[in-house]
Amino acid sequence: MSISFEILEEDIFGRSGRLKVGEKIIKTPALLPVVNPHLPLITPAEMKSMGVGALITNAYIFYRSAEFREPALLRGLHEVLGFDGIIMTDSGSFQLSVYGDVEVSNRDTLLFQRSIGSDIIVPLDIPTHPDTSREQTEKEMEITMERLREATDILGPGAPLAAPIQGGSFPDLREQAGRMAGEMGFTFTPIGAVVPLMESYRYEDLVRVVMAAKKGIPSSACVHLFGAGHPVMFALAVAMGCDLFDSAAYALYAKEGRYLTTHGSKKLAELSELPCSCEVCRCHSADEMRASPEKIRLLARHNLIVTLTEISRIRQAISDGVLWELVDERCRSHPRLLRGYRTLLSYTEELETRDRVSKRRFFYRGDESCRRTEVLRYQQSIHRFLVGTRVLVTFDRLPPGGVPDYDTVLLFRPPFGPYPVELKETFPIGQCELPEWDEEMVVTGCKGIRALIDANPGSTVTVRCGSEWSAIVAMELPEVTIE
Ligand code: GUN
Ligand code: ZN
Numbered sequence: 001m002s003i004s005f006e007i008l009e010e011d012i013f014g015r016s017g018r019l020k021v022g023e024k025i026i027k028t029p030a031l032l033p034v035v036n037p038h039l040p041l042i043t044p045a046e047m048k049s050m051g052v053g054a055l056i057t058n059a060y061i062f063y064r065s066a067e068f069r070e071p072a073l074l075r076g077l078h079e080v081l082g083f084d085g086i087i088m089t090d091s092g093s094f095q096l097s098v099y100g101d102v103e104v105s106n107r108d109t110l111l112f113q114r115s116i117g118s119d120i121i122v123p124l125d126i127p128t129h130p131d132t133s134r135e136q137t138e139k140e141m142e143i144t145m146e147r148l149r150e151a152t153d154i155l156g157p158g159a160p161l162a163a164p165i166q167g168g169s170f171p172d173l174r175e176q177a178g179r180m181a182g183e184m185g186f187t188f189t190p191i192g193a194v195v196p197l198m199e200s201y202r203y204e205d206l207v208r209v210v211m212a213a214k215k216g217i218p219s220s221a222c223v224h225l226f227g228a229g230h231p232v233m234f235a236l237a238v239a240m241g242c243d244l245f246d247s248a249a250y251a252l253y254a255k256e257g258r259y260l261t262t263h264g265s266k267k268l269a270e271l272s273e274l275p276c277s278c279e280v281c282r283c284h285s286a287d288e289m290r291a292s293p294e295k296i297r298l299l300a301r302h303n304l305i306v307t308l309t310e311i312s313r314i315r316q317a318i319s320d321g322v323l324w325e326l327v328d329e330r331c332r333s334h335p336r337l338l339r340g341y342r343t344l345l346s347y348t349e350e351l352e353t354r355d356r357v358s359k360r361r362f363f364y365r366g367d368e369s370c371r372r373t374e375v376l377r378y379q380q381s382i383h384r385f386l387v388g389t390r391v392l393v394t395f396d397r398l399p400p401g402g403v404p405d406y407d408t409v410l411l412f413r414p415p416f417g418p419y420p421v422e423l424k425e426t427f428p429i430g431q432c433e434l435p436e437w438d439e440e441m442v443v444t445g446c447k448g449i450r451a452l453i454d455a456n457p458g459s460t461v462t463v464r465c466g467s468e469w470s471a472i473v474a475m476e477l478p479e480v481t482i483e
Helices: 044-049 059-064 069-075 077-081 093-099 106-115 134-155 171-183 195-199 203-216 231-239 249-255 279-283 286-291 295-320 323-331 335-345 348-352 367-371 373-384 439-455 466-476
Strands: 003-011 014-021 024-028 030-035 054-058 086-090 188-191 222-225 244-247 258-261 264-267 390-394 408-413 417-419 460-464
Touching: 003 295, 014 295, 024 030, 030 044, 030 295, 054 059, 054 077, 059 069, 059 086, 059 093, 059 106, 069 077, 077 086, 106 134, 134 171, 171 188, 171 203, 188 203, 195 203, 203 222, 203 231, 203 335, 231 295, 231 323, 231 335, 244 295, 249 258, 249 295, 258 295, 279 295, 286 295, 295 323, 323 335, 323 367, 335 367, 348 373, 367 373, 367 439, 373 417, 373 439, 390 439, 408 439, 417 439, 439 460, 439 466
Parallel strands: 030 054, 030 244, 054 086, 188 222, 222 244, 390 408, 390 460
Antiparallel strands: 003 014, 014 024, 258 264, 408 417
16 A cells, blocks of 8 residues: 555554655644535645645545536646645545435546545445444445455555445444454555544444454554544544544534634633634634634634644643543543543553553543553552562651561552552652542552562561551451551
8 A cells, every 4th residue: 555654652552653645744643624625714725834734525525516526637636725735535425325416436436536636545435323233234344345345456456545444333343344454455544434423422432433443453554533523532532543533623613603622612602712822812802703704714713723733732742651641631521521531441451552661750630540551551560579478568658777577668659559669760650640649549559469469479468558548458458467
């Protein structure tokens, strides 16, 4: 495939990398704004000046447009749109199911997309609605997979093809679709038919679907989340290993008078202030924006800037190793997102396998932090500690001069557990910032002590925890001596 993807840094399942299509390169995670040639609220040239390196448009609009079809065939998409970056064209499977007045076959759309010079071509997949029966979902997935095979036959093995991953709400089908796409050699895999989940705030289902697809998709493939454009959920999606988003939201919301923020959207009509530092919001008051004849364009511009800024922030978070902190912050914006976040935390064992070794910090942000990958990984390493037969785990500072009667003295850092003083400065013990200890944190730390006990059946472990925590320790570790 002439699409190649290089991963540079990782955090959780998230990656920052480089997507190369032909000779064009963009940094990922990236946002591909959706461009509708009939009513561009922001022109592709303006987008370029805003730092956009790739955009997406709908091949179906060009295919059926009296105005744009011939120019696109004659001069190519890049010239018609005035954009020399990466242009991905969607086959318009979604639109076909809505306005299906013009029949388009898989072959038609593939050849058309190639003729207009698309950089990334999408076959005619079937976006199966998440509430579809298993039988129907299987049937439609089979058709999608067959069309992917057909696409490589028609366009050849080097063609810049995307392989949409379908499979409805069935995790095993999503996984299978991902695996098959990888086996067919696809390096670019959009996860499809998730728009209905996002529109109805079904973030738990979204997490299950994406995590299942990711299980099957080779980790080296670039993963696009089709139709995800609200910046509030980007961090969550990136943490699952999604690399690209396409946003029509910036324009759709603008048309509805909605102002995007990274923690939700607001009605411009209800704002008395513009809580944003972008050029639009610095040059206009809320009243001026409402009264402006350019209101929709101004809103679209603000919305797109906010969306692009969030993507930059996520790339920086990956580089710093603080993506969990960002996910935590964003997902507290809406209770349904918090549910999605908690669902993601139920995949910690899987996520841990790819998470990076060292990070800049670990900020404890509540119970959810106890289920982070770093805690699990730390506790899985405890069996490697070399300890004597009489072990003390102390919740206090290490007394100067050691503790007589014990061969080994370990300190305690919740939610991780016991640690030898030599690990005091290393990740995660040294980089972890805690508020005052709470019950959940200490209960989780006791699991670390449990790992120590299980790994050293010949040792006796005593815990010096003070009266404040003794009841919890006694409950969690009934066999230990408490001092
Ligand atoms: N846009 C949003 N969802 C989808 C999908 O499942 N397939 C395609 N081709 N485009 C989409
Ligand atoms: Zn703004």
